[in-house]
Amino acid sequence: xxxxxxxxxxxxxxxxxxxxxxxxxxxxxxxxxxxxxxxxxxxxxxxxxxxxxxxxxxxxxxxxxxxxxxxxxxxxxxxxxxxxxxxxxxxxxxxxxxxxxxxxxxxxxxxxxxxxxxxxxxxxxxxxxxxxxxxxxxxxxxxxxxxxxxxxxx
Numbered sequence: 001x002x003x004x005x006x007x008x009x010x011x012x013x014x015x016x017x018x019x020x021x022x023x024x025x026x027x028x029x030x031x032x033x034x035x036x037x038x039x040x041x042x043x044x045x046x047x048x049x050x051x052x053x054x055x056x057x058x059x060x061x062x063x064x065x066x067x068x069x070x071x072x073x074x075x076x077x078x079x080x081x082x083x084x085x086x087x088x089x090x091x092x093x094x095x096x097x098x099x100x101x102x103x104x105x106x107x108x109x110x111x112x113x114x115x116x117x118x119x120x121x122x123x124x125x126x127x128x129x130x131x132x133x134x135x136x137x138x139x140x141x142x143x144x145x146x147x148x149x150x151x152x153x154x
Contacts, residue, residue, distance in 0.1 A: 003047075006045055006047060011047075011051070011054040013058070015059060015061075015062075016057075016058040016059075016062045016065070017058075019034050019038055019062035019063075020062040020065060020066055022034055022038070023063070023078045026078055028077045029076055030074050030075055030112055031075075031112075031113070032115075032116055035055050035059065038058070038059070063076050066078045066079070072109060074116070107151075108151070111148045112148070112149075114144075114148050119141075
């Protein structure tokens, strides 16, 4: 999509459009992959930074609009009708796809989901007004996110 078209949209619509573009390849993608793609495309198109609410809403709308199959927690795949001629076996069930994932892949998916969710919680804590207990919790959350992302990137 061209920059002119994207800049005419609201931020959530920009995220939705970019996420849909990414998902149409018919592959299985994690929420994290989708967000990373959207952020990368946003930078390439010199769009203003997206807030977490724009990202969450836009990705949710893209997944809903494309009627993506939820493969696992935070894992989505656009149906064959939305992919560009990619072969897909319509008889595959969620269970069969889940079995095909290795233990390592499952662990990475879980770590990525957990790090995303913990990062969202950390954003809710205002460090400037936090008491000692909340500040300590924020530091621990940030460390957990760092460790989970490190594992997920291995």
